Amino acid sequence: MCFFCKNHLAKSEASVEHLVASANGGSNNDENCVACCKAINALFGSMSLKEKIQIVLNQKGHFKCPNGAGTRAPAAEKKADPAIPKKAEPKTPVAANTKEERIKLVIANLKQRGNSKPRTLKTLTSTVSSLFPKQLSQNELASLLQLLQSSGQVVVKDGKVSYAL
Numbered sequence: 001m002c003f004f005c006k007n008h009l010a011k012s013e014a015s016v017e018h019l020v021a022s023a024n025g026g027s028n029n030d031e032n033c034v035a036c037c038k039a040i041n042a043l044f045g046s047m048s049l050k051e052k053i054q055i056v057l058n059q060k061g062h063f064k065c066p067n068g069a070g071t072r073a074p075a076a077e078k079k080a081d082p083a084i085p086k087k088a089e090p091k092t093p094v095a096a097n098t099k100e101e102r103i104k105l106v107i108a109n110l111k112q113r114g115n116s117k118p119r120t121l122k123t124l125t126s127t128v129s130s131l132f133p134k135q136l137s138q139n140e141l142a143s144l145l146q147l148l149q150s151s152g153q154v155v156v157k158d159g160k161v162s163y164a165l
């Protein structure tokens with residue numbers, strides 16, 4: 001099961017994420033390793049744990065600390081009420097199934113890069129492509145880049161890229 005999205009992982013989609021990246025001295029111990037989708041592992045790269053948590057929070061929406069204010073009722077309580085028919089809760093979508101989610105991931109990744117964002121259309125294209133290994137067709141990749149530009153957050157002029165994130 002993916003540690004982040006809780007989706008069942010086929011072996012071909014599964015990877016081991018080092019929470020503290022190996023490049024940052026993270027160990028191979030169980031407490032530093034989680035199974036997860038390849039896509040999120042690729043996105044995380046060797047980001048710091050802090051950056052990773054930020055991305056997870058951005059994906060998940062508003063996080064509530066379990067301080068008693070607005071915590072969710074435990075699942076067991078829900079079941080106890082027979083008046084409410086049990087509904088299948090919609091599954092959290094895999095990190096990047098829709099164009100919107102992909103754009104979000106790309107923007108988040110670009111923001112993480114600070115001043116080392118891709119400066120040419122060519123490097124931007126390969127950067128975006130590497131965020132979604134084996135997921136995007138050439139057409140999807142092109143339309144993703146088109147969307148980024150039409151959103152005004154990415155400006156491409158004469159093959160050179162600038163950002164308004």
Ligand SMILES: [Zn+2]
Binds near residue numbers: 005007036040
């Ligand atoms: Zn996942």
